[in-house]
Amino acid sequence: MNALTPFTCSSGLFQCKNKLLVSDRAGLHFKEFARKNAANALSVANLVMGLTSILSSLNGHHHAACWLVLIGYMLDLADGAVARQLDACSALGAKLDDFADFTTFGIATSLLLRTPDLLDNLLCMCYVLSVFARLCFFSSGIPFMYRGLPCIYPSAIVASASLLSGGNMALLRVIAVPMILFMISQTFYPHDRVLESQAWKKAVYAGGVVMVFCSSFPPACVYYLLWSVSYILFPTSLWSSKV
DSSP states (O other): OTTTHHHHHHHHHHHHHHHHHHHHHHHHHHHHHHHHHHHHHHHHHHHHHHHHHHHHHHTTOHHHHHHHHHHHHHHHHHHHHHHHHTTOOOHHHHHHHHHHHIIIIIIIHHHTTOOSSHHHHHHHHHHHHHHHHHHHTOBOSSTTEEESOOTHHHHHHHHHHHHHHTSOHHHHHHHHHHHHHHHHSOOEEEOOOGGGSOHHHHHHHHHHHHHHHHSOHHHHHHHHHHHHHHHHHSHHHHHOTTO
16 A cells, blocks of 8 residues: 555645646637637627617616617727727627627617607607618728718717607707718718727726716716717817727
């Protein structure tokens, strides 16, 4: 028995080392998986916000539907920055982002304009189709530029205006029509890399997070409304990624 003891000890030590190696490899695989999919997780969260907003609208919970669109707005601004920061950009991520954007900023936002009236239903359809066209012609061929107004800003404006006005359809129609025209226009807009730019833009984003989760709705809606309108009115002077 004594002669076997060293062998038994060495075998136990070998097994312990194997377990540690397996554990280290599992940890590395998990970290790599998390790195590659962190941005995708944000896109999926955006998609979930859009789907939940759709269900809220269909069940008559208009207030919740608007807030979910605004939360999707914040998630969408973050996913691209996270993907680039972690060097995890992929074709799958781009497709997932587009699908989430179409769900939240296309279908979910259009339902905020929905009423039993036929003309309002046609407006909803036009809004969805304009977002679809905007995403299809996303690439401008020019570095740091979009062609057509990014669809997250019209969504933030429609959702904020809807909350502030109590769902006043006359006002929402007046807002939705120019937003549709802006999205399908050939106008160039700068990349809005808020989290990869100056400190004041990051502060704007942080303020948006605080507003959507910690503030009462009137100040938050005004905040998002001013943020989105400023991008439309002063895209190059304020929001260009080169500034």
